[in-house]
Amino acid sequence: MASTSARALSLLSMLTGGSTLTADELARRLGTSRRTVRRDVETLRELGYTVDPVKGAGGGYRLGPGGALPPLVLDEEQVVAVVVALQTTSTVLRGIEDSSRRALATVRQVMPRRLRRDADAFTVTAVPNQWEFPAPAPEADLVRTVGAAVRRREVLRVDDGDGTRSLEPHHLVVWAARWYLVAHDRSRGDWAVLRLDRLTSLETTGVPFTDRPLPEGGPGALVQRTPDRGDHLAPWPCTGSAVLDLPAEVVARFAPGGAVVRGLDGGRCELSMGAWSWIGLAGLYTTFGSPMTDVRPRELRDAFARAAGHLTAAVGRPGSA
Structure with missing residues:
Protein backbone atom coordinates (compact mmCIF):
# COMPACT_ATOMS: atom_id res chain seq x y z
CA MET A 1 0.00 0.00 0.00
CA ALA A 2 1.21 3.49 -0.80
CA SER A 3 0.53 4.94 2.64
CA THR A 4 -0.78 4.25 6.10
CA SER A 5 -4.02 6.13 5.32
CA ALA A 6 -4.64 4.04 2.21
CA ARG A 7 -4.03 0.83 4.14
CA ALA A 8 -6.29 1.94 6.95
CA LEU A 9 -9.14 2.69 4.53
CA SER A 10 -8.72 -0.70 2.88
CA LEU A 11 -8.65 -2.39 6.28
CA LEU A 12 -11.83 -0.56 7.27
CA SER A 13 -13.50 -1.72 4.06
CA MET A 14 -12.61 -5.34 4.82
CA LEU A 15 -13.93 -5.14 8.38
CA THR A 16 -17.25 -3.47 7.47
CA GLY A 17 -18.48 -6.82 6.11
CA GLY A 18 -19.26 -7.82 9.69
CA SER A 19 -17.18 -11.00 9.79
CA THR A 20 -14.13 -11.77 11.93
CA LEU A 21 -10.87 -11.74 9.97
CA THR A 22 -7.58 -13.11 11.25
CA ALA A 23 -4.44 -11.03 11.25
CA ASP A 24 -2.90 -13.44 8.73
CA GLU A 25 -5.85 -13.02 6.35
CA LEU A 26 -5.76 -9.24 6.68
CA ALA A 27 -2.01 -9.19 6.12
CA ARG A 28 -2.37 -11.34 3.01
CA ARG A 29 -5.10 -9.15 1.53
CA LEU A 30 -3.26 -5.94 2.34
CA GLY A 31 0.09 -7.29 1.16
CA THR A 32 1.83 -6.44 4.42
CA SER A 33 2.87 -8.00 7.75
CA ARG A 34 0.95 -8.91 10.90
CA ARG A 35 2.77 -6.15 12.78
CA THR A 36 1.65 -3.56 10.22
CA VAL A 37 -1.93 -4.86 10.53
CA ARG A 38 -1.78 -4.27 14.29
CA ARG A 39 -0.51 -0.73 13.73
CA ASP A 40 -3.29 -0.01 11.22
CA VAL A 41 -5.88 -1.36 13.66
CA GLU A 42 -4.57 1.12 16.23
CA THR A 43 -4.83 3.88 13.62
CA LEU A 44 -8.52 3.09 13.11
CA ARG A 45 -9.10 3.09 16.86
CA GLU A 46 -7.47 6.51 17.15
CA LEU A 47 -9.87 7.75 14.46
CA GLY A 48 -12.85 6.66 16.56
CA TYR A 49 -13.67 3.22 15.13
CA THR A 50 -14.33 0.31 17.46
CA VAL A 51 -12.17 -2.60 16.32
CA ASP A 52 -12.63 -5.51 18.71
CA PRO A 53 -10.05 -8.28 19.14
CA VAL A 54 -11.50 -11.80 18.96
CA LYS A 55 -9.54 -14.44 20.83
CA GLY A 56 -9.37 -18.17 20.23
CA ALA A 57 -8.58 -20.47 17.33
CA GLY A 58 -10.83 -18.50 14.96
CA GLY A 59 -9.85 -15.17 16.43
CA GLY A 60 -8.78 -11.98 14.78
CA TYR A 61 -10.46 -8.60 14.42
CA ARG A 62 -13.97 -7.36 13.77
CA LEU A 63 -15.60 -3.95 13.62
CA GLY A 64 -17.63 -3.31 16.77
CA PRO A 65 -20.76 -1.19 17.21
CA GLY A 66 -20.61 2.53 17.82
CA GLY A 67 -17.75 4.82 16.97
CA ALA A 68 -17.47 7.26 14.11
CA LEU A 69 -19.49 6.94 10.91
CA PRO A 70 -17.26 5.15 8.39
CA PRO A 71 -16.48 6.95 5.15
CA LEU A 72 -17.70 5.40 1.90
CA VAL A 73 -15.08 2.76 1.19
CA LEU A 74 -15.97 0.60 -1.80
CA ASP A 75 -14.01 -1.58 -4.16
CA GLU A 76 -14.89 -2.03 -7.84
CA GLU A 77 -17.18 -5.03 -7.25
CA GLN A 78 -19.07 -3.22 -4.48
CA VAL A 79 -19.55 -0.19 -6.74
CA VAL A 80 -21.17 -2.37 -9.39
CA ALA A 81 -23.48 -3.99 -6.80
CA VAL A 82 -24.60 -0.65 -5.30
CA VAL A 83 -25.13 1.13 -8.61
CA VAL A 84 -27.07 -1.69 -10.27
CA ALA A 85 -29.19 -2.30 -7.15
CA LEU A 86 -30.17 1.36 -6.84
CA GLN A 87 -31.14 1.55 -10.52
CA THR A 88 -33.34 -1.56 -10.45
CA THR A 89 -35.20 -1.16 -7.14
CA SER A 90 -38.38 0.01 -8.89
CA THR A 91 -38.82 -3.46 -10.40
CA VAL A 92 -39.41 -4.99 -6.96
CA LEU A 93 -40.54 -2.06 -4.77
CA ARG A 94 -42.89 0.89 -5.25
CA GLY A 95 -42.64 4.31 -3.66
CA ILE A 96 -38.86 4.28 -3.52
CA GLU A 97 -37.93 5.47 -7.03
CA ASP A 98 -37.08 9.04 -6.06
CA SER A 99 -35.17 7.90 -2.98
CA SER A 100 -33.15 5.51 -5.13
CA ARG A 101 -32.24 8.27 -7.58
CA ARG A 102 -31.18 10.59 -4.78
CA ALA A 103 -29.20 7.84 -3.07
CA LEU A 104 -27.39 7.04 -6.31
CA ALA A 105 -26.51 10.71 -6.80
CA THR A 106 -25.21 10.94 -3.21
CA VAL A 107 -23.13 7.79 -3.52
CA ARG A 108 -21.68 8.95 -6.83
CA GLN A 109 -20.67 12.33 -5.41
CA VAL A 110 -18.50 10.84 -2.67
CA MET A 111 -16.83 8.21 -4.87
CA PRO A 112 -13.22 8.68 -5.92
CA ARG A 113 -12.93 9.63 -9.59
CA ARG A 114 -11.68 6.17 -10.61
CA LEU A 115 -14.65 4.40 -9.02
CA ARG A 116 -17.05 7.01 -10.42
CA ARG A 117 -16.00 5.99 -13.93
CA ASP A 118 -16.74 2.37 -13.02
CA ALA A 119 -20.16 3.38 -11.69
CA ASP A 120 -21.05 5.36 -14.83
CA ALA A 121 -20.24 2.31 -16.95
CA PHE A 122 -23.16 0.51 -15.29
CA THR A 123 -25.96 2.93 -16.16
CA VAL A 124 -28.92 0.67 -16.91
CA THR A 125 -32.64 0.82 -17.65
CA ALA A 126 -34.70 -2.08 -16.27
CA VAL A 127 -37.51 -3.14 -18.61
CA PRO A 128 -39.58 -6.24 -17.72
CA ASN A 129 -39.88 -9.00 -20.31
CA GLN A 130 -43.20 -10.76 -20.86
CA TRP A 131 -41.55 -14.10 -20.07
CA GLU A 132 -40.81 -12.80 -16.57
CA PHE A 133 -44.55 -12.67 -15.79
CA PRO A 134 -44.12 -9.50 -13.73
CA ALA A 135 -46.42 -8.40 -10.92
CA PRO A 136 -46.93 -4.89 -9.48
CA ALA A 137 -44.26 -4.21 -6.88
CA PRO A 138 -45.46 -3.71 -3.28
CA GLU A 139 -45.31 -0.38 -1.50
CA ALA A 140 -42.07 0.37 0.34
CA ASP A 141 -43.98 1.26 3.53
CA LEU A 142 -45.55 -2.21 3.61
CA VAL A 143 -42.19 -3.91 3.23
CA ARG A 144 -40.71 -1.62 5.88
CA THR A 145 -43.45 -2.44 8.40
CA VAL A 146 -43.29 -6.20 7.90
CA GLY A 147 -39.50 -6.19 7.69
CA ALA A 148 -39.29 -4.36 11.03
CA ALA A 149 -41.51 -7.02 12.64
CA VAL A 150 -39.27 -9.74 11.19
CA ARG A 151 -36.16 -8.06 12.55
CA ARG A 152 -37.64 -7.40 15.99
CA ARG A 153 -39.29 -10.85 16.10
CA GLU A 154 -42.72 -9.42 16.97
CA VAL A 155 -46.12 -10.99 16.25
CA LEU A 156 -48.19 -9.53 13.40
CA ARG A 157 -51.97 -9.58 13.12
CA VAL A 158 -53.11 -9.56 9.49
CA ASP A 159 -56.09 -10.25 7.25
CA ASP A 160 -55.27 -12.21 4.08
CA GLY A 161 -58.83 -12.43 2.77
CA ASP A 162 -59.62 -15.62 4.68
CA GLY A 163 -59.90 -13.98 8.08
CA THR A 164 -57.64 -12.54 10.75
CA ARG A 165 -54.43 -14.44 11.44
CA SER A 166 -51.84 -14.11 14.19
CA LEU A 167 -48.40 -14.62 12.64
CA GLU A 168 -44.82 -14.98 13.78
CA PRO A 169 -42.99 -13.34 10.84
CA HIS A 170 -39.65 -15.05 10.17
CA HIS A 171 -38.49 -14.09 6.66
CA LEU A 172 -39.27 -11.99 3.59
CA VAL A 173 -38.62 -13.79 0.31
CA VAL A 174 -38.66 -12.31 -3.22
CA TRP A 175 -39.37 -14.97 -5.84
CA ALA A 176 -40.65 -14.57 -9.42
CA ALA A 177 -40.70 -10.79 -8.81
CA ARG A 178 -43.20 -11.29 -5.98
CA TRP A 179 -42.78 -10.65 -2.26
CA TYR A 180 -43.74 -13.40 0.19
CA LEU A 181 -43.84 -13.53 3.98
CA VAL A 182 -42.73 -16.80 5.58
CA ALA A 183 -44.40 -16.98 8.98
CA HIS A 184 -45.60 -19.40 11.60
CA ASP A 185 -49.36 -19.19 11.92
CA ARG A 186 -50.23 -19.29 15.63
CA SER A 187 -53.90 -19.98 14.93
CA ARG A 188 -53.26 -22.99 12.69
CA GLY A 189 -50.07 -24.20 14.33
CA ASP A 190 -48.16 -24.52 11.07
CA TRP A 191 -45.91 -22.64 8.68
CA ALA A 192 -47.57 -20.32 6.16
CA VAL A 193 -46.47 -18.52 3.00
CA LEU A 194 -48.41 -15.34 2.21
CA ARG A 195 -48.20 -12.85 -0.64
CA LEU A 196 -47.14 -9.60 0.95
CA ASP A 197 -49.31 -7.40 -1.28
CA ARG A 198 -52.44 -9.44 -0.36
CA LEU A 199 -52.22 -8.60 3.34
CA THR A 200 -54.69 -6.06 4.71
CA SER A 201 -55.48 -4.68 8.15
CA LEU A 202 -51.83 -5.11 9.07
CA GLU A 203 -51.26 -4.57 12.81
CA THR A 204 -48.02 -4.76 14.75
CA THR A 205 -48.69 -6.11 18.24
CA GLY A 206 -45.34 -5.62 19.95
CA VAL A 207 -45.65 -9.17 21.31
CA PRO A 208 -42.25 -10.94 21.03
CA PHE A 209 -41.76 -14.52 19.87
CA THR A 210 -38.82 -16.90 19.80
CA ASP A 211 -37.29 -18.40 16.67
CA ARG A 212 -38.46 -21.79 15.43
CA PRO A 213 -36.51 -24.27 13.32
CA LEU A 214 -37.40 -23.59 9.69
CA PRO A 215 -38.70 -26.38 7.42
CA GLU A 216 -36.21 -28.28 5.29
CA GLY A 217 -34.45 -26.14 2.71
CA GLY A 218 -35.07 -22.82 4.44
CA PRO A 219 -37.51 -20.01 3.61
CA GLY A 220 -36.77 -19.85 -0.12
CA ALA A 221 -37.42 -23.54 -0.71
CA LEU A 222 -40.60 -23.35 1.39
CA VAL A 223 -41.98 -20.55 -0.80
CA GLN A 224 -41.19 -22.45 -4.00
CA ARG A 225 -42.83 -25.71 -2.99
CA THR A 226 -45.94 -24.23 -1.33
CA PRO A 227 -48.93 -24.26 -3.73
CA ASP A 228 -51.19 -22.20 -1.44
CA ARG A 229 -49.05 -19.09 -1.18
CA GLY A 230 -51.71 -16.47 -1.83
CA ASP A 231 -51.16 -16.15 -5.60
CA HIS A 232 -54.01 -15.04 -7.84
CA LEU A 233 -54.34 -15.71 -11.55
CA ALA A 234 -52.65 -12.89 -13.44
CA PRO A 235 -54.92 -10.92 -15.84
CA TRP A 236 -53.48 -12.19 -19.13
CA PRO A 237 -55.43 -11.96 -22.43
Missing part, protein backbone atom coordinates in the same frame (compact mmCIF):
# COMPACT_ATOMS: atom_id res chain seq x y z
CA CYS A 238 -55.66 -15.76 -22.50
CA THR A 239 -56.12 -17.83 -19.34
CA GLY A 240 -56.87 -21.52 -18.89
CA SER A 241 -56.52 -24.53 -16.63
CA ALA A 242 -55.61 -28.21 -16.84
CA VAL A 243 -55.16 -31.14 -14.48
CA LEU A 244 -51.60 -32.50 -14.46
CA ASP A 245 -50.42 -35.91 -13.26
CA LEU A 246 -47.85 -34.27 -11.00
CA PRO A 247 -47.81 -33.36 -7.28
CA ALA A 248 -48.82 -29.81 -6.46
CA GLU A 249 -45.51 -29.20 -4.66
CA VAL A 250 -43.55 -30.00 -7.84
CA VAL A 251 -45.71 -27.89 -10.14
CA ALA A 252 -45.70 -24.97 -7.68
CA ARG A 253 -41.92 -24.86 -7.83
CA PHE A 254 -41.79 -24.49 -11.61
CA ALA A 255 -45.03 -22.66 -12.41
CA PRO A 256 -44.49 -19.14 -13.78
CA GLY A 257 -45.41 -16.08 -11.77
CA GLY A 258 -49.12 -15.35 -11.82
CA ALA A 259 -50.10 -19.04 -11.94
CA VAL A 260 -52.29 -20.80 -9.37
CA VAL A 261 -51.76 -24.42 -8.30
CA ARG A 262 -54.42 -26.45 -6.48
CA GLY A 263 -53.62 -29.87 -5.07
CA LEU A 264 -55.90 -32.83 -5.93
CA ASP A 265 -56.03 -36.43 -4.83
CA GLY A 266 -53.84 -39.12 -6.33
CA GLY A 267 -50.74 -36.93 -6.59
CA ARG A 268 -52.38 -34.68 -9.20
CA CYS A 269 -52.97 -30.94 -9.31
CA GLU A 270 -54.87 -28.31 -11.23
CA LEU A 271 -52.70 -25.63 -12.81
CA SER A 272 -54.28 -22.34 -13.90
CA MET A 273 -52.20 -19.77 -15.72
CA GLY A 274 -52.23 -17.27 -18.56
CA ALA A 275 -50.24 -15.93 -21.50
CA TRP A 276 -50.39 -13.39 -24.32
CA SER A 277 -51.78 -15.96 -26.81
CA TRP A 278 -53.48 -19.36 -26.74
CA ILE A 279 -50.62 -21.04 -28.57
CA GLY A 280 -48.18 -19.45 -26.10
CA LEU A 281 -50.24 -20.75 -23.19
CA ALA A 282 -50.27 -24.25 -24.71
CA GLY A 283 -46.48 -24.08 -24.94
CA LEU A 284 -46.23 -23.25 -21.24
CA TYR A 285 -48.29 -26.30 -20.30
CA THR A 286 -46.17 -28.61 -22.44
CA THR A 287 -43.02 -27.60 -20.53
CA PHE A 288 -44.22 -29.75 -17.61
CA GLY A 289 -44.05 -32.89 -19.75
CA SER A 290 -47.09 -34.37 -18.04
CA PRO A 291 -50.30 -36.02 -19.27
CA MET A 292 -53.19 -33.58 -18.95
CA THR A 293 -56.94 -33.87 -18.51
CA ASP A 294 -59.84 -31.49 -18.02
CA VAL A 295 -58.25 -28.83 -20.24
CA ARG A 296 -60.25 -25.60 -20.31
CA PRO A 297 -61.41 -23.59 -22.19
CA ARG A 298 -62.02 -24.81 -25.73
CA GLU A 299 -59.57 -22.22 -27.13
CA LEU A 300 -56.77 -23.84 -25.12
CA ARG A 301 -57.72 -27.31 -26.40
CA ASP A 302 -57.67 -25.96 -29.97
CA ALA A 303 -54.24 -24.44 -29.34
CA PHE A 304 -52.96 -27.83 -28.16
CA ALA A 305 -54.24 -29.38 -31.43
CA ARG A 306 -52.44 -26.71 -33.51
CA ALA A 307 -49.25 -27.15 -31.48
CA ALA A 308 -49.44 -30.91 -31.97
CA GLY A 309 -49.73 -30.40 -35.73
CA HIS A 310 -46.73 -28.08 -35.80
CA LEU A 311 -44.60 -30.50 -33.75
CA THR A 312 -45.62 -33.51 -35.84
CA ALA A 313 -44.76 -31.66 -39.03
CA ALA A 314 -41.39 -30.62 -37.58
CA VAL A 315 -40.53 -34.23 -36.76
CA GLY A 316 -41.48 -35.35 -40.26
CA ARG A 317 -39.31 -32.73 -41.99
CA PRO A 318 -35.80 -33.03 -40.61
CA GLY A 319 -33.57 -30.15 -41.63
CA SER A 320 -30.10 -30.33 -43.14
CA ALA A 321 -27.08 -30.68 -40.90
